Amino acid sequence: MKFEVKNGSFSYRHGQQVLREISLQLTDREILTVLGANGAGKTTLMKCMLGLYRWSAGAAYLDGREVHSLRPKEFWRQVGYVPQAKLPSFVYTVGEMVVLGRSAHLGEFSQPGPRDWAKVEQCLELVGISHLKDKLCSRISGGEYQMALIARALVTDPELLVLDEPESNLDFKNQRIVMDTIAWLCRERGLAAILNTHYPEHAVELADKALLLMPDGSALFGGAAQVIREDTLQQAFGVPVRIQTIHLPEKDYTCVLTLPFSAQNQ
Amino acid sequence: MNKLRTKGAVWAIGTAAAILILSVLALMLGRYQLSFSQVMQTLLHPGADHGMAGNVVFNIRLPRILISLLAGAGLATAGAAFQAVFSNPLAAPDTLGVATGASFGAVLGILFGLPSLAIQTSALVFGLAAVGLVYLVGHSRGGASPVMLILSGIVISSLFSALVSLVKYSADPQDVLPAITFWLMGSLSSVTRETLYTGAPFLLTGILLIFLLRWKLNALSLPQEEAQSLGVPVVRIRTAVILAAAMITAAAVSMCGLIGWVGLLVPHIARMIFGSNNQRVVPASIGFGAVFLLVIDTAARCVSAAEIPVSILTAIIGAPFFILLLRRTGGFRL
Numbered sequence: 001m002k003f004e005v006k007n008g009s010f011s012y013r014h015g016q017q018v019l020r021e022i023s024l025q026l027t028d029r030e031i032l033t034v035l036g037a038n039g040a041g042k043t044t045l046m047k048c049m050l051g052l053y054r055w056s057a058g059a060a061y062l063d064g065r066e067v068h069s070l071r072p073k074e075f076w077r078q079v080g081y082v083p084q085a086k087l088p089s090f091v092y093t094v095g096e097m098v099v100l101g102r103s104a105h106l107g108e109f110s111q112p113g114p115r116d117w118a119k120v121e122q123c124l125e126l127v128g129i130s131h132l133k134d135k136l137c138s139r140i141s142g143g144e145y146q147m148a149l150i151a152r153a154l155v156t157d158p159e160l161l162v163l164d165e166p167e168s169n170l171d172f173k174n175q176r177i178v179m180d181t182i183a184w185l186c187r188e189r190g191l192a193a194i195l196n197t198h199y200p201e202h203a204v205e206l207a208d209k210a211l212l213l214m215p216d217g218s219a220l221f222g223g224a225a226q227v228i229r230e231d232t233l234q235q236a237f238g239v240p241v242r243i244q245t246i247h248l249p250e251k252d253y254t255c256v257l258t259l260p261f262s263a264q265n266q
Numbered sequence: 267m268n269k270l271r272t273k274g275a276v277w278a279i280g281t282a283a284a285i286l287i288l289s290v291l292a293l294m295l296g297r298y299q300l301s302f303s304q305v306m307q308t309l310l311h312p313g314a315d316h317g318m319a320g321n322v323v324f325n326i327r328l329p330r331i332l333i334s335l336l337a338g339a340g341l342a343t344a345g346a347a348f349q350a351v352f353s354n355p356l357a358a359p360d361t362l363g364v365a366t367g368a369s370f371g372a373v374l375g376i377l378f379g380l381p382s383l384a385i386q387t388s389a390l391v392f393g394l395a396a397v398g399l400v401y402l403v404g405h406s407r408g409g410a411s412p413v414m415l416i417l418s419g420i421v422i423s424s425l426f427s428a429l430v431s432l433v434k435y436s437a438d439p440q441d442v443l444p445a446i447t448f449w450l451m452g453s454l455s456s457v458t459r460e461t462l463y464t465g466a467p468f469l470l471t472g473i474l475l476i477f478l479l480r481w482k483l484n485a486l487s488l489p490q491e492e493a494q495s496l497g498v499p500v501v502r503i504r505t506a507v508i509l510a511a512a513m514i515t516a517a518a519v520s521m522c523g524l525i526g527w528v529g530l531l532v533p534h535i536a537r538m539i540f541g542s543n544n545q546r547v548v549p550a551s552i553g554f555g556a557v558f559l560l561v562i563d564t565a566a567r568c569v570s571a572a573e574i575p576v577s578i579l580t581a582i583i584g585a586p587f588f589i590l591l592l593r594r595t596g597g598f599r600l
Contacts, residue, residue, distance in 0.1 A: 052491045074499035083492050089353040090487050090542035100485050104497025109478040111545060136541075156497070 001078070001192055002027050003049075007058035007170065009184050009217075010041070010048050018044050020217035026209065028159070029186050032194045033203035033224070036213030042062040042196040043054030043084075045213070046164055048208040049194070050081060062160075076104040082163040085146050087138055091095040092139065094148045095120060095133040101155035116155075127181055143174030150181065162193040165241070167202065175199075179206055200228050212236050228256075273547060277539070281553035285335065288329040288557065293327050297571075299350040329462045330454050335556040337454075337518040338528055340469040342519075342555025344511035345529025346536070346547050347476045350483035351507050352415055358529035359515040361416060363423035365526070367396025368512075368519040370426045373433045373446055375520075382520070383464050390516035392470075396422055397512050451575030454524040454563050461521050468517035475510040476548060479503060483544035525559070526577050527584030532558055534591055 003026045010019040018041040026032050036042045047053040049060050051067040060067040067075060074239055080101070091108045095117075102116040113250040124130045127147045132140055137148065146166060153161055163182070169176040197203060203210050203224055212220040214236055220227050233241040233256070240259040245252050293305045300308075300319055308323045310317045316323070341359060348357040348364075359365045375385030403418035430450070437443040449456070476483075485498045486507065493500045508559030518525065536550035559576075562583070566574045 032597035047491065050495065052494060072494070072499065073497045076495060081492075083489070083495070086489070088488050090350070090354060090484075090537075092484065092542050096541075096543045100488075100496055103482075103485055108482065108499075108503065113479045152496075201565065 001060075002063055003160055003192065003194075004061045005058065006061065008045075008055050009057040010044055010049060010053065012057050017217050019048065019213075019219075022211075022219045022221070023058075024209070024211055024219075024221045026160075026192050026194065028190050028192055030192050030209060031182070031207045032192075032211060033207040034194065034196045034211045034213065035198075035200060035203055035228070035236070036219075037215065040213040040215065040236070041217065042213060043164060045211075046162060046194070046196060050079065050162060051075065063239040073104045075224040077156055078158055079160045079162060080156050080158035082146075082149045082161065082166055084154045084164045084168070085142065085149055087145070091136050091138045093134050093136055094124070094129065094144075097137055097148055098124060098152045098155060101152040104156050119155045119157075120151075123154040123156060124148075126154060126185075127151045128177075141174070143177060145171050145210055146170065146174070146178055147181070148179075154185075159191060161191050163193065165196050165198065170200060175202075182206065192237065200233060201254060204228055204254040204256070270540075270546075274549075277550065277552065279594050281550075281557060284557050285553070285560070288560050288564070289331050289335070289351070292331050292560060293323060295564060295568050296322075296327065297567075298322050309439060329459045330457045330563070331560060333457045333462055333465065333521060334454055334559045336466055336469045336473075337522055337525065338532075338555040338557070338559025338562075339552040340473055340514040341528040342532035342536075342558070343473050343476050343526060343548060343549040344514040346533035346544065346551045347483065347507050347511040348529070349533055350544055351504050351511075352485040353487040353489075354415055355534070356416055356530070357419075359511070359518075360524075360526045360529060361423075362419045363396040363400050363426060364393045364512055364515045365422040365519055365524055366426040366430070367399075368393030368516040369524050370429045370433070371516070372520045373450070375428050376446055377433050377437055377448070381452060382461060384518040386464060386468065386517060389520040390513055392426070393512045393516035393519070394509070395588070396426060397508055405489065430458070447577065449523040452525040452580075453566075453573065453575050453576035454522045455567070455573050457521065465517045465521040468513050472510040472514035472517070473552060476507060476514075479507055480544045480548040483507065483548070484542075488545075522576065524577055525580060527580040527588075528555055528559060531580075531584050531588060534588075538591070 005022055005024045008019060008022045009017065011017040022045065024032065024048055034042050034045060044053065048055050062070065062075065062078065098120045099112045099116055102112050102119065107110065121130065124133055129144055129147050129151065132144055137145055167178045170178065179202055182193055182195065186193050207224040209222065210224040211215050212227050212232055214220065220232055230243050240263050242257045242259060244255045244257065246255055280350060290305060294300045300322065304319050305323065308319050345358040347363055348359065349355055356540055368389040371388040372385050375388045391577055400415065400418045400422045404415040434443060437446055465502065482498060483504050485493045485496050485503055486500065532555045533547055533551045535554055536547045540546040540550055562576055562579050566576050566579055
């Protein structure tokens with residue numbers, strides 16, 4: 001699997017340009033994190049990459065073929081999308097929610113069969129929530145719901161997983177579970193992943209590659225360590241930043257701190 | 267899974283049995299009472315001459331019972347479909363203005379003395395126009411919000427009911443106006459075998475289409491981009507479902523007038539028993555809707571000497587029931 005964006009730009013109809021000449025590449029087992037301030041266009045970029053919005057210039061390619069030229073079903077069998085967790089108006093059970101991920105493999109009039117349900121069981125097992133299959137989505141915790149949405153993206157057997165702020169609104173432990181699951185899926189299952197995040201630390205820890213959206217709509221793309229630096233973060237978020245490394249016996253950890261605005265003036 | 271399947275089977279058999287028993291009962295009851303054996307004799311030997319009984323059964327009660335079953339099943343299915351497609355628990359043929367639009371089309375047809383097929387077509391066209399308008403008004407970037415949709419439904423609905431009033435105003439007060447007024451309150455009294463033949467195909471096609479697409483309704487009830495990302499051809503399927511539901515509504519309205527509440531009430535009863543999964547909600551709505559309207563219509567023609575309009579009965583039963591439902595579920599999460 002190879003996913004690429006070449007010179008992608010996006011502007012709204014009334015002319016405001018949100019994304020400017022963005023290029024990136026990603027292959028199997030790689031994780032790309034997308035960082036940027038609120039309103040910098042992270043979600044827009046994601047929707048453009050997935051073909052849900054149309055680029056105003058440039059294009060995205062999956063295995064060398066332009067995303068818009070692929071039949072939707074063909075594309076969505078290879079790509080699993082995990083949207084920001086939001087409960088729908090009608091509450092389904094976890095199993096009913098996850099089996100919807102099989103849609104790309106089924107015809108218009110068909111119903112999910114035993115094979116699809118077996119796949120559901122398998123993916124629930126994979127993310128560790130088999131016991132929740134018959135629970136209502138409204139009766140489980142936010143972290144568990146996020147795992148259910150990841151399972152839904154996995155039942156389609158994707159090669160690329162795209163996640164929109166998967167760890168937002170979650171507590172420390174659930175953030176850890178989500179991040180570890182993504183890392184494990186990419187390492188052990190050979191998936192590639194693209195995720196939007198608000199946490200530079202997660203980007204440094206998880207990601208091979210990072211893309212930092214700048215206020216003017218352009219982006220910095222490269223290895224995570226090259227992109228996530230004090231000066232670039234400061235420029236992107238407009239807040240003073242310090243990056244420190246904590247040496248623990250087993251491994252070094254990177255810690256990203258924001259400083260009070262008053263510290264900038266001294 | 268298996269427990270659910272057993273529960274579904276039990277309910278399916280129970281509902282089918284209820285439909286059969288109640289239909290026979292409905293054939294017996296009425297101004298001209300028939301005994302069980304009379305009804306059975308007539309039904310089992312349709313070729314023989316049964317005199318008055320044969321006339322009552324085949325020309326009056328049977329078509330009317332079949333239409334009430336079909337219209338009830340259809341309106342409930344259309345309600346379930348609209349609720350899923352607009353991801354809005356309050357969407358229904360009546361709240362979305364489809365019923366009012368269709369009734370304007372039908373009233374217009376009655377005014378001009380059109381044949382019944384033309385009346386149905388006109389009802390369908392205006393019913394679809396009403397959903398289209400509601401969707402256009404209530405739609406904004408990123409989909410139609412539930413509140414906007416309901417508000418625009420109210421607006422469009424009142425626009426069409428004003429047009430209906432205009433037609434009533436200009437109708438001949440001697441014969442056309444009473445016909446329109448009575449028909450608007452919902453009544454199956456004018457149902458004949460011909461109405462059955464022209465209306466039933468529309469109802470059956472619509473119900474069948476929604477039944478076949480029932481699993482996809484679950485995906486459609488998610489935000490549009492989420493549904494698209496599951497590989498569902500959202501626009502195509504949503505259009506098919508809306509067309510089918512509008513066709514059902516228009517056919518039902520043109521045959522039996524405005525019958526409120528069925529499309530709102532029945533799918534919610536189905537959800538209370540089976541949960542939100544449309545794989546079960548749709549079949550359950552078909553069964554319960556049929557039973558519901560059959561019972562209401564039989565009551566409407568048997569309770570008093572003069573027929574009570576169906577809509578009055580559905581509202582009298584529907585409103586308290588819906589209040590109870592709202593209180594029990596603590597209101598809907600909108």
